[in-house]
Amino acid sequence: xxxxxxxxxEFESRVYDALQLVPRGKVTTYGLMARYLSCGSPRAIGQxxxxxxxxxxxxCHRVVNANLTIGGFFGTVKGTxxxxxxxxxxxxxVIFRKDGSIDPACCYRFDE
DNA sequence: CACCTGACATAAT
DNA sequence: AATTATGCCAGGT
Numbered sequence: 001x002x003x004x005x006x007x008x009x010e011f012e013s014r015v016y017d018a019l020q021l022v023p024r025g026k027v028t029t030y031g032l033m034a035r036y037l038s039c040g041s042p043r044a045i046g047q048x049x050x051x052x053x054x055x056x057x058x059x060c061h062r063v064v065n066a067n068l069t070i071g072g073f074f075g076t077v078k079g080t081x082x083x084x085x086x087x088x089x090x091x092x093x094v095i096f097r098k099d100g101s102i103d104p105a106c107c108y109r110f111d112e
Numbered sequence: 113c114a115c116c117t118g119a120c121a122t123a124a125t
Numbered sequence: 126a127a128t129t130a131t132g133c134c135a136g137g138t
Contacts, residue, residue, distance in 0.1 A: 006136095030119075031120070031122095039135090040132095041120080041132080041133035041134035042120040042121060042134090043135075044118095044133080044134040044135045045120080045135095047117095047134080049119060050119055063119075065120070067121090071120090074119080075118090082119095
């Protein structure tokens with residue numbers, strides 16, 4: 001077994017903190033978070049979430065793509081984790097459209 | 113220290 | 126409208 005849990009960096013902590021701001025039943029996008037953190041690169045957000053050692057504890061499943069697609073989960077953009085992510089969002093009240101995209105009304109905009 | 117990868121985004125073709 | 130190319134930031138090797 002490998003207890004190789006690296007300590008979260010300051011940037012990762014920022015991402016997690018912003019994630020905590022997302023209300024249940026809603027979702028945000030990598031780009032919006034990147035802007036909120038002044039990161040400028042949504043890729044870094046995905047990197048931080050991928051390294052997220054705190055699964056559902058941190059609402060990392062509430063982060064989707066800018067085009068309101070399901071996005072990825074647990075380091076993958078396809079597979080069982082993705083279905084689980086969709087199930088979690090549905091369980092929280094997020095509305096999915098027929099094409100698999102998320103209802104724009106469920107998109108949290110970090111307005112404040 | 114330099115290069116590569118990655119749960120994206122946006123623009124151009 | 127769809128696909129391709131480039132940009133950006135941080136972490137890992």
